[in-house]
Amino acid sequence: MDITKRFNRVVAIYFQLQAKPIVKAQDLAAQFDVSKRTIYRDIRSLEQAGIPIYGEAGSGYALVDGYKLSPTRFTQEEIMTLAAAEKLMNKFVDPHLAKHFGSAINKIKAYLRSDEKSDISILEENMMMSVMENRFNKNVPSALSQLFESVAQQKIVNMHYQSSSANEVTQREIEPVGLFHQGSFWYFMAYCHLREDYRQFRIDRVQQLDLTNRGFTRKHKKLSYYLNKDEAPPTTQIRLSIARDFARYIQWERSYYGFVSETVKGDEVEMTFESKNAEEEFARWYLMFADQATILEPLSLRTTVRDLLTRIKVE
Numbered sequence: 001m002d003i004t005k006r007f008n009r010v011v012a013i014y015f016q017l018q019a020k021p022i023v024k025a026q027d028l029a030a031q032f033d034v035s036k037r038t039i040y041r042d043i044r045s046l047e048q049a050g051i052p053i054y055g056e057a058g059s060g061y062a063l064v065d066g067y068k069l070s071p072t073r074f075t076q077e078e079i080m081t082l083a084a085a086e087k088l089m090n091k092f093v094d095p096h097l098a099k100h101f102g103s104a105i106n107k108i109k110a111y112l113r114s115d116e117k118s119d120i121s122i123l124e125e126n127m128m129m130s131v132m133e134n135r136f137n138k139n140v141p142s143a144l145s146q147l148f149e150s151v152a153q154q155k156i157v158n159m160h161y162q163s164s165s166a167n168e169v170t171q172r173e174i175e176p177v178g179l180f181h182q183g184s185f186w187y188f189m190a191y192c193h194l195r196e197d198y199r200q201f202r203i204d205r206v207q208q209l210d211l212t213n214r215g216f217t218r219k220h221k222k223l224s225y226y227l228n229k230d231e232a233p234p235t236t237q238i239r240l241s242i243a244r245d246f247a248r249y250i251q252w253e254r255s256y257y258g259f260v261s262e263t264v265k266g267d268e269v270e271m272t273f274e275s276k277n278a279e280e281e282f283a284r285w286y287l288m289f290a291d292q293a294t295i296l297e298p299l300s301l302r303t304t305v306r307d308l309l310t311r312i313k314v315e
Contacts, residue, residue, distance in 0.1 A: 009034070010042045014051065022060040079116050082108060083123040091129045092181065096142035135185060136204055143203050146211050147188055150176045154216045157190075160208035161201060169207050170194065175216045178223025179203075183256060189226045191218065198226055235274040238282060239296040242269050246292040257282055270296070279304050 009032050016023050025039045032039075043061055047053050055061035074082075082105060089101045109117060136143060150157050157176060162169045174190035177198070181187075186203040235258060242250070247262070247269040258273040275282040283304045286293065295302050 006042070010045055013039070013042055014046055017046075017051075017053065017061060017063045020062075022055070022062050024060045074112065074116070076119075079112065079119060080123060083120045083127065086124070087127055087129045094136045094141055094144045097144045097148075100145070137206055140206050140209050143206050143209050144179070144186065146209050147176050147179055147203075150211055151178060156212045156214045156216065158208075158210040158212060159201075159206060162205045162207055164205070174199075174201075175218070175220065177220045177226060180223065180227070189223055191216075191220065193217075233276050235276055236278040236282075236298065236301075238273040238275050238278060238298065238301060240271050240273070240286075240293050241265075241296055242271060242289070242293040243267065244269050246289065247271070250289060253285070257285055283308060 012032070013023075013028060016028065025036045025043070028039045028042075029036045043053060052064035053061050054064060086102060086105050090098045093101070109120065112120070146157065149155070154175075157174050159172050159174055160169050161172055171194075173193040175193075176188050176190040179186060179188040187200055188203060189198060189200050191197070192199045238258075244264065244267050254271065254273070258275045260272045260274055262269050262271045273282070278298075278301055283301060286295070286301075286305060287308060290305065295305070
């Protein structure tokens with residue numbers, strides 16, 4: 001079993017070397033849950049097998065340019081993943097990027113056997129995924145592609161942006177650091193020359209985007225640094241008692257409203273939340289299932305909900 005496990009790991013490391021310009025031992029060790037010394041031995045095994053690897057411990061490893069083996073066969077699970085991946089890309093990325101991803105997938109499909117291509121076709125015909133509207137500005141169909149290119153090539157972007165707090169569109173020069181998907185939208189972090197600071201932007205509010213040939217003016221840290229840099233905003237702890245038979249219907253949405261934990265108590269489920277916006281966002285969400293739930297705390301939330309109810313106009 002150990003021999004098989006090591007063989008699979010060594011093969012996986014080889015594919016990592018083919019897929020990336022540089023691979024670090026510490027990253028491989030974390031991925032495969034082994035020590036760096038084990039990774040060093042695996043690298044030596046590949047070298048002894050005739051794989052031309054350059055680099056050294058501590059700096060990273062890479063394959064000699066131009067060295068590639070013939071494409072390997074895909075497993076059945078990997079083949080099925082190709083079909084699912086294309087559907088997911090069409091759902092979550094802009095049309096321009098989805099088109100290029102489809103082209104890349106077709107090149108991969110060209111290496112498949114006839115029966116494997118047939119399996120993918122059957123799955124594709126019987127897999128549907130709804131696409132959310134208004135996730136991207138239709139006037140900027142290649143926004144994700146341009147931002148990805150900017151991050152990779154470290155080129156400044158000219159952007160026209162409509163923020164939620166302003167009535168007019170502002171023109172900005174930005175240096176995008178990275179992109180992330182949260183909730184139903186794509187966001188990106190960038191250094192804004194107009195504000196002379198790092199700012200977070202939502203991609204559907206971009207009105208125009210132009211990639212320049214000018215390089216970044218500064219060295220930026222990784223995206224995770226800026227996302228974790230700011231202190232977490234204050235939250236309000238909320239406890240609800242929800243009818244057990246109904247509780248399952250909100251499990252898909254609750255994470256967006258600060259869900260922390262739940263405890264089953266007879267016919268009720270007590271849920272705890274840490275809400276960033278209890279007075280408006282959480283209170284309005286609660287109204288969707290208020291007949292099936294009771295606010296245990298804070299009592300001020302009950303008052304907020306009552307006030308909202310009095311403002312509802314039913315003709």
